[in-house]
Amino acid sequence: MSTFKAWVVDKGEGGQSLSFRDFDEADLMDGDVTVRVTHSTLNYKDGLAMTGKSPVVRRFPMIPGIDFAGVVESSGHPEYEPGDAVVLTGWGVGETHLGAYAERARVKGDWLVPLPGGLSPAQAMAIGTAGYTAMLCLMALDHHGARPDQGPAIVTGASGGVGSVAVALLARAGWHVIASTGRDGEADYLRGLGAAEILDRAELSGPPKPLAKERWAAGIDAVGSTTLANVLAMTRADGAVAACGLAQGMDLPTSVAPFILRGVSLLGINSVTTPQPKRREAWARLARELDLGKLAAMTTTVRLPDVAGLAEEILAGRTRGRTVVEVG
Numbered sequence: 001m002s003t004f005k006a007w008v009v010d011k012g013e014g015g016q017s018l019s020f021r022d023f024d025e026a027d028l029m030d031g032d033v034t035v036r037v038t039h040s041t042l043n044y045k046d047g048l049a050m051t052g053k054s055p056v057v058r059r060f061p062m063i064p065g066i067d068f069a070g071v072v073e074s075s076g077h078p079e080y081e082p083g084d085a086v087v088l089t090g091w092g093v094g095e096t097h098l099g100a101y102a103e104r105a106r107v108k109g110d111w112l113v114p115l116p117g118g119l120s121p122a123q124a125m126a127i128g129t130a131g132y133t134a135m136l137c138l139m140a141l142d143h144h145g146a147r148p149d150q151g152p153a154i155v156t157g158a159s160g161g162v163g164s165v166a167v168a169l170l171a172r173a174g175w176h177v178i179a180s181t182g183r184d185g186e187a188d189y190l191r192g193l194g195a196a197e198i199l200d201r202a203e204l205s206g207p208p209k210p211l212a213k214e215r216w217a218a219g220i221d222a223v224g225s226t227t228l229a230n231v232l233a234m235t236r237a238d239g240a241v242a243a244c245g246l247a248q249g250m251d252l253p254t255s256v257a258p259f260i261l262r263g264v265s266l267l268g269i270n271s272v273t274t275p276q277p278k279r280r281e282a283w284a285r286l287a288r289e290l291d292l293g294k295l296a297a298m299t300t301t302v303r304l305p306d307v308a309g310l311a312e313e314i315l316a317g318r319t320r321g322r323t324v325v326e327v328g
């Protein structure tokens with residue numbers, strides 16, 4: 001019997017519990033590729049899974065962790081051979097399929113992406129689901145036809161994982177970036193990533209009006225709720241906002257006014273089941289366009305046994321940028 005170390009979420013009569021323990025390789029779920037996980041990350045959804053604050057985990061026991069980088073150990077998939085470096089985000093890993101906070105993972109080869117050229121496994125996970133989602137937001141804005149000469153771009157939840165990468169990517173693409181944050185102390189950090197202006201998130205937290213003064217041409221929103229409603233109300237005519245998150249809440253107390261009176265577009269982003277061609281395009285663009293110095297500046301590293309201690313921290317908005325989890 002072969003075992004490996006893993007964080008495991010169990011469910012009993014007292015509710016959900018989390019432990020760091022030996023896991024039997026024979027209990028891994030079906031898949032045609034087995035990976036030795038070297039790095040994972042901490043995402044908002046991992047915080048929800050580990051604490052049980054939202055019903056993210058839908059199979060017990062569950063190994064949490066929604067993304068990993070690692071090395072193929074064995075493969076029955078035509079594209080992968082032992083020794084290949086791979087990356088995985090999404091597909092229900094860490095939710096319905098045993099996840100990344102473990103020394104081994106067995107998944108479908110169709111879910112994997114080869115480690116993009118130019119990125120180390122640690123850098124790929126410094127990007128992780130959050131950074132890859134920020135790129136999907138930028139691609140959605142590009143596809144819409146949004147351009148930096150149309151006006152500024154707002155990023156909400158700017159000090160968080162999605163937000164930090166979004167600030168760096170938009171600035172690199174030539175946008176005048178307005179970074180919205182609730183943390184006074186992170187202004188220098190955000191300017192270092194490329195933000196031109198800092199906006200106190202309190203300005204976006206009041207009861208939203210149907211329309212307000214036009215302030216930006218584009219937005220990337222990781223926060224949802226009244227923040228997104230205010231962002232939409234302040235978006236210039238024919239502008240677009242890519243919405244990917246719910247850090248403030250899942251509600252959206254807005255009206256149709258921004259859409260029908262200003263032609264504003266709301267672009268929904270779901271990173272979990274993105275088809276392979278778009279997934280690979282996003283990773284290729286990240287490898288080309290994300291400044292690795294800025295990536296390093298937004299990244300903190302922890303060891304696998306320590307990640308559970310950060311679950312409450314990310315949900316409370318107290319982690320900055322991205323957190324890499326060293327596994328192997």
Ligand code: NDP
Nearest residue numbers: 044157158159160161162181182245246247248270271317
């Ligand atoms: P983080 O916790 O790293 O970032 C979220 C940020 O939102 C915080 O840092 C904080 O930024 C801000 N925030 C937190 N709470 C509140 C609040 N109550 N009101 C206003 N702002 C708040 O999380 P991630 O970057 O990992 O994820 C961000 C969101 O995106 C999550 O909701 C996540 O589930 C979602 N997501 C969705 C994906 C998809 O496929 N659609 C994929 C990846 C993430 P600050 O302190 O700067 O104000």
